[in-house]
Amino acid sequence: MRLLFIVHGMGTHKPKWSDSVTQKLDALAAQYSEFRDGTPLLQQVKIVEICYDDIFDKQVGNLGAELTQLTGVLKTAGVALGKLTGWLKHATPTEQSFFWTHAVDVVLYRYVPNIRNSVRVQVMEQMVKAINQARAGGEVVEVSVLAHSLGTAVAVAALHLLSTTPFNGANAFMLGKDLTLMNVFTIANVSRVLRDDFDPYTCNVRPATAAASTYCARFYNFSHALDPFLRVNTFSPQAWGSAYSKTEPPLRHLHDFNVHGFDHYLDHPSVHIDVINGLFGSPVITAKDRLKAVTEYPALAGKCLPQLAGLGNELEKLSAATDIQQMLIRITQALAMGKLAAESCSAK
């Protein structure tokens, strides 16, 4: 059995949030003969969604979504938040809304240890439960993870903890024992900028060619040149070897108003073909078909091309962030820009 955990990023994610991603992946796979003429992807891969957004929901509710209180949290956590709070005071209502629905998840995860640990435990529990179910009776299961945005930091941290912690004395999930992930696919990887108590470059969640003993066989890093999330402390490990793969140069396509979106990344052949071939550990989509798909994939496509092109120009102009505060401001601005462009598109 092949098991693929899909881990969400920031924003609102209720149960069944992954349905759209799953359907998208299945539809994308069906473009290629292996799945169009053979067994569909979803009959060969069991997708398990990972959900931890309820923890943020509860915390934001407890905090009463009060800026002053959140600011206090961050200040006392040793972070000066002049830039963020100053900007937020003058932000547009759309930007403020995106801050509270999206960016605040990142803030809480990074700066509140109770939330961080609670999220990691919940993610580990969901993964272990699904793996145990799949492995019942000694079944062979290939496990992969596909994580997006904040989910990259969450997944890497949860897996690292799983690989280093004996639980009630049992070492089943520790490094080199029962579990070695086949693939860790990271989309818009922010694990470096959100690092806290361990370094994603030296933790166990590295590809097999990075160290003598690692927790995954292959590691993928997909990035987009216009994604403001990736403009500070970019994830760029050195000497991880041939089992580490990254989009080089970064993607530049614009097919949707949310450049940072999970689906938007996945839509690109350089992303979904690597994910599919990685899942099967085999070039089920051939190098020739891959080249054709990538070459024919338009840089700009979708509804309202002028608005999309305009959004691209606006995103290009956003200056690179120098720290996590600026990164949060940029991502909130980018989301708001995307929403405005989408509204302008629907109005026409």
Added chain:
Amino acid sequence: MRNNRYNVLANVTRPILSSIVLLAATTTIAVAQPSAASLRAECDMMELRRADAVRNPGAYWLRHHPDSVFASLRVAMDEERWTTALSRLRGELETHLENRHLDSVTYQRLSAELSLDGGLLRAATLTPKIRNMRAAAASRWHPVGNPVTGEYAVFNGPRPVALASAATVDRARAICWASLAAERVLTRFNTEARSTVEVELERIDDLWDGFADHSYAQLPWELALNAATSMRTGNLEPPGHQYILLHPEPAVDISGGKFPDWIRSDALSVPIFGVIWYNPNRSSFYGVSGGAVLSAKQPVGFNVTAMLGRGFSVGYVRRNPKNAVSKSGVIVSAEVYRFLSGIPELIGKRKEEALKQVMSK
């Protein structure tokens, strides 16, 4: 027909014959060499089962199929006879060596890896309880495919047993099938240890749920203090205790006389410092704090407060008697006050009802 052909061949010159034999030999090798796609059919468990539905690998290979080997060991595994399982897995390798499907170097490597698992399997046969805690290194036996080349490697890492696309079907089967059988047996061996992890994670997750629902709220500076003092790296459970620091709370100040002559006033209790301890499942806490009380009708007082859960808080207040109605009093949380003041009302109500009943008779 065949004899005629050989007769013709016997008449041609020796170099031509040699060339034909060589061509035939290479053709045979080429047929036996699987392409990347067929390597997948031998080394990918899911693909292997799918391929088995449309092919018959023959009696020899059917006996050595990972599912056949696993099924033949089911009783031994159920009875915790792990050394029997180990012997059968070793027997698989020996058979492949004897039949020249494995070269001696690869055999020795696979055999040595099996020996590494042997110690644990022997110990588990003698003491089955250790399976709950100590897992075998099952994952290293998994054949890992390369998504670019389609080649496979067992013991993926610095010292792999690699299967290039030029490998024969027999070699691919000998390595991958034996490895998959070993992986299945060791995965089965690890069942208890995996379950132990799952149960423990469920317990910790429940603790976090309890903590989120029942913990004493923390103000930002308390979050920082508690994060710095109690959240140690590697400790995944919610904190068992928590410090309170400058945490203003609404309260009810009661002083002067006995009920119903209480002087009740709204107050602000400001614990300067306190500690609370959580019960083991984080569904409640108890604690003590000391601080100041600011009341609308009374001068500033100093108090020691005991807490039990989110709603219950009772404190003794001491004031300077010069300006105070009384030098001592109590502060209680709003919930406690409602409870205290509600009881006499309830008693009165019940008395009234009882009296009515008596009068009506």
